[in-house]
Amino acid sequence: MDALDALDALDALDASDASAGCLIQNYTRLPVTFTHGEGAWLWDDKGRRYLDAIAGIAVCSLGHAHPAVTAALCEQARRVTHTSNLYRIAAQEKLAGELARISGLETAFFCNSGAEANEAAIKIARLAARADGNNHPVIAVARGAFHGRTLGAWSATDPLGEHPGTPPPLAPGFVQTPFGDIAALEKTADETPQLCAVMLEPIQGENGVRIPADGTLRAVRELCDRRGLLLILDEVQTGLCRTGAWYCFRHEGAAPDLLTTAKALGNGVPVGACLGRRETTRHLAAGAHGSTFGGNPLACAAALAVIKTMEQEKLHEQAARTGDYLLGELRRALAGVPSVGDIRGRGLLIGIELDRPCQALAQTALEHELLINVTAGRVIRLAPPLIMERAQADLLVERLTAVIANFGDGA
Numbered sequence: 001m002d003a004l005d006a007l008d009a010l011d012a013l014d015a016s017d018a019s020a021g022c023l024i025q026n027y028t029r030l031p032v033t034f035t036h037g038e039g040a041w042l043w044d045d046k047g048r049r050y051l052d053a054i055a056g057i058a059v060c061s062l063g064h065a066h067p068a069v070t071a072a073l074c075e076q077a078r079r080v081t082h083t084s085n086l087y088r089i090a091a092q093e094k095l096a097g098e099l100a101r102i103s104g105l106e107t108a109f110f111c112n113s114g115a116e117a118n119e120a121a122i123k124i125a126r127l128a129a130r131a132d133g134n135n136h137p138v139i140a141v142a143r144g145a146f147h148g149r150t151l152g153a154w155s156a157t158d159p160l161g162e163h164p165g166t167p168p169p170l171a172p173g174f175v176q177t178p179f180g181d182i183a184a185l186e187k188t189a190d191e192t193p194q195l196c197a198v199m200l201e202p203i204q205g206e207n208g209v210r211i212p213a214d215g216t217l218r219a220v221r222e223l224c225d226r227r228g229l230l231l232i233l234d235e236v237q238t239g240l241c242r243t244g245a246w247y248c249f250r251h252e253g254a255a256p257d258l259l260t261t262a263k264a265l266g267n268g269v270p271v272g273a274c275l276g277r278r279e280t281t282r283h284l285a286a287g288a289h290g291s292t293f294g295g296n297p298l299a300c301a302a303a304l305a306v307i308k309t310m311e312q313e314k315l316h317e318q319a320a321r322t323g324d325y326l327l328g329e330l331r332r333a334l335a336g337v338p339s340v341g342d343i344r345g346r347g348l349l350i351g352i353e354l355d356r357p358c359q360a361l362a363q364t365a366l367e368h369e370l371l372i373n374v375t376a377g378r379v380i381r382l383a384p385p386l387i388m389e390r391a392q393a394d395l396l397v398e399r400l401t402a403v404i405a406n407f408g409d410g411a
């Protein structure tokens, strides 16, 4: 069986195949299976074509099957896929340099996901605290935060483990403060002598695209400087041009000490990184952390192609332009729909808040051949590929308006 036959055999699998029952049922999945994609389009196994307004949860920023990523992957797979971090990896060193250039941070540790990148950041912050004589370090995290589902990242996530799926105990060393409230953060710092860092998403994605007031990040940076705290920014969702800048912090010029990035970095190939100032990341000595797969040649080839393409196609500018256009068109089209409240966004990360739970809308949208996501119960989240064209943005508004209007009527 050659490679194409193998793919055809996979495509022929019936979704109701008994083997689906062999999966642990930890996801709530919509009843659709995609076989291929191109740009902002995905096709299912019945030949129906969907407009993708979520991009694999803010991952496929270059769209599906981007030729530059495909070519880089094929070329790298022909040479070598994996060697491990027992050896130098040229593509990893090059990628570290590229990330330093676009983020302004100096050093990188590579892993395979956003949660792992956050685990690395938490560990580095704790090691830096210990080097300072603080043996019980505490990190301030925000109410409404989402940092991933591994134990450390989940312990930093709101509601700090009250989710029924959380096995006790959580990792210690986190204290929660209201998102975007500088006075409250100041108070937390006063009351927490062992505080060593503040960890934040510049915009809370999973929590319904919550955007803090202008100047908040700068004020947090200033507070951290004044009190000798590290600033950790989780840009797993907001990074890599999504909000109209390479990284969201650049809108305010408030550079962090540690920054985590993943999702769009490989356009679908799993790769994440914890970036940081050399002064901070030096605490991660040889043997203190690692990953078998982290930054392997295949993942780094994909990430290098992603960064090059984003730069060549000026996708930060396109995300800002298309995002402004979409926000305006959505506000115009949904004005007067009673169930619709706030419509907010930055670049191509957009939230439409409804006045009632609306998880069912993802299924309704599917029936309209549109892929969206509902998060925080009542917020429709849009994170389309950054390469989305104007006509596709118009179609998105048209289909989404029909989906929401019918929902409002029927509720």
Ligand code: PLP
Binding pocket: 057, 112, 113, 114, 115, 116, 118, 146, 147, 148, 149, 201, 205, 206, 234, 235, 236, 237, 238, 262, 263
């Ligand atoms: N941090 C943020 C801000 C995220 O949005 C996510 C995922 O949605 C994560 C971390 C976790 O990333 P991953 O699912 O790749 O572990």
